[in-house]
Amino acid sequence: MKATKRRTNPERSSATQAALIAAAREAFVVRGYAATSTPDLVEAAGVTRGALYHHFADKQALFRAVVEAESAAVATEVEAGADECPPLESLISGGEAYLAAMAVPGRTRLLLIEAAAVLGRAEVDAIDAQHGVRTLREGLAAAIEQQAIAPIPVEAAAKLLGAAFDRAALEIAQGGDRGSCLAVLRALIEGLRL
Structure with missing residues (x-):
């Protein structure tokens, strides 16, 4: 035995x-x-x-752990999607990977609707700063360093582009056309080209 x-x-x-x-x-x-x-x-x-x-500590702390885990999973998928690409293409493919990651059933509701209502905007922003905004910040910094895009304020750009990606994910979750959203996001990023 x-x-x-x-x-x-x-x-x-x-x-x-x-x-x-x-x-x-x-x-x-x-x-x-x-x-x-x-x-x-x-x-x-x-x-x-x-x-x-x-x-x-309570149900809210458990919810926060769920949001943290989901945010980390999305960031991992974005990083995998943006790997081994030139800087500008990496930003675009990372954005596409973000939308694919947000298509996981329930993720948009958890991260973009319920999280702010339950945890508050400041806490959600802090979680996002460690995950989604971090990946954008790193991608933008690499693109600026390699002179692929104009030298812009990285933190502000990461937050604003992140908001555009979030809005696209919400639009797609509500039945919007994924291709149209991707085309607009691609144009936004390509508009940063030097």
């Missing part, structure tokens, strides 16, 4: 957090933040209420 390896406390803790975040993501997408109760969350995650409050 083969002995099973017992998980360590950090492994169990990490698994519990992951289960809570996954269950919460699903619940928040299907029902929304306001209509999701903590009993719903612990039942879906298969954990106790005590486990929820051991890992997260």
Whole structure:
């Protein structure tokens, strides 16, 4: 008989957090933040209420963890989509990767609608600064450094372009034409060319 390896406390803790975040993501997408109760969350995650409050101060803290995880996933997909391209093309392909990442069911609702309502604009902006705006900031800085685009204020440009990409994602989620949105975003970025 083969002995099973017992998980360590950090492994169990990490698994519990992951289960809570996954269950919460699903619940928040299907029902929304306001209509999701903590009993719903612990039942879906298969954990106790005590486990929820051991890992997260409250439902809002769990929602923040979901938003953080989704934002990080989007940034990872953008970085993968923008890899190995010349700077200007990298900005364009990163934008296309962003829209593809936001097409994951529920992501637009979580990140662009519910997050600001639940966490407040300042907290959402802080999360975005670590992920989506960061990828844009890095892409713009690289393009300026390589003289592919005009030297513009990187922070302001990243925030404004980020807002344009967010608006495009919302438009597409509401049935707007993805091709038209991409054409406009491409024109915006190409307009920065030296």
